[in-house]
Amino acid sequence: MGWLGAFRRSAEAVPAELLYRSIVSQARQPGFYAVCGVEDTPDGRWDLIAAHVVLVLRRLRRSPAETKALSQALFDLMFADMDQNLREMGVGDLAVGKRIKAMAKAFDGRLAAYDQALSDGDAEALRTALRRNLYRKMQPEETQVAMIEAYLRREAERLDSESLTPLRAGRLTFGAPPLRPMDAVDA
Numbered sequence: 001m002g003w004l005g006a007f008r009r010s011a012e013a014v015p016a017e018l019l020y021r022s023i024v025s026q027a028r029q030p031g032f033y034a035v036c037g038v039e040d041t042p043d044g045r046w047d048l049i050a051a052h053v054v055l056v057l058r059r060l061r062r063s064p065a066e067t068k069a070l071s072q073a074l075f076d077l078m079f080a081d082m083d084q085n086l087r088e089m090g091v092g093d094l095a096v097g098k099r100i101k102a103m104a105k106a107f108d109g110r111l112a113a114y115d116q117a118l119s120d121g122d123a124e125a126l127r128t129a130l131r132r133n134l135y136r137k138m139q140p141e142e143t144q145v146a147m148i149e150a151y152l153r154r155e156a157e158r159l160d161s162e163s164l165t166p167l168r169a170g171r172l173t174f175g176a177p178p179l180r181p182m183d184a185v186d187a
Contacts, residue, residue: 016073018170020081023052031177036151037144038134042089046082047134050107051152052174053078054114059159059167066164079104109133118156123149147178 027048033040038048056074060067082103086096110133117126127149131140134148155174159167166172 010069010073012070012073015070015168015170016077019056019070019074019167019172020053020077022172022174023056024049024081026174026177027052029177031179032148035144035180036147036178037138037140038148039138042085043137044134046103047110047136049078050110051114051134051148053107054111055152055155055159056167056172057111058115058118058156059162060164062160063164067168070168078107106133114152118153121153123153126152151175151178 027045032038032048033044038044053074057071060071060074064071079100083096083100086099091099110129113129113133114126116122117129127145130145130148130152135145158175
């Protein structure tokens with residue numbers, strides 16, 4: 001990943017890179033697209049990456065004194081990657097900055113909405129936020145929204161109970177993504 005050069009100077013660079021690679025790998029799992037109905041487009045893929053980054057950041061932010069720099073490095077890395085992806089897709093230099101600024105604002109909104117719904121245990125608020133963000137250009141089936149909601153809730157609970165030690169070292173493992181409609185019921 002060539003865009004990581006600028007981040008290699010800090011102690012958090014390697015763990016942030018490892019966390020981000022795990023996040024991107026998970027967000028590319030076919031079940032999210034084929035079963036859950038997330039659009040397999042740059043927007044859909046970004047929204048899934050953002051949802052997974054939210055899960056990790058909300059866990060890291062529970063211990064800000066220990067993880068503030070790692071949280072910032074992960075955030076910065078995500079947007080450096082988005083910048084590079086936009087450029088590779090042919091977005092001009094002048095437009096990239098505006099797009100990244102809009103994406104950062106959108107991410108902040110997602111972080112607030114998903115974190116609040118997950119912290120409150122409010123399944124309907126999380127489903128509403130998912131419809132508005134992850135499924136923004138489509139009308140998903142309610143079972144698809146329920147699968148993603150249950151998955152995010154399960155992963156948030158798992159991360160909340162996990163020690164910070166593996167995360168601070170860049171070790172992150174997600175559970176299986178929804179693979180069939182019954183996964184929403186099984187979660």
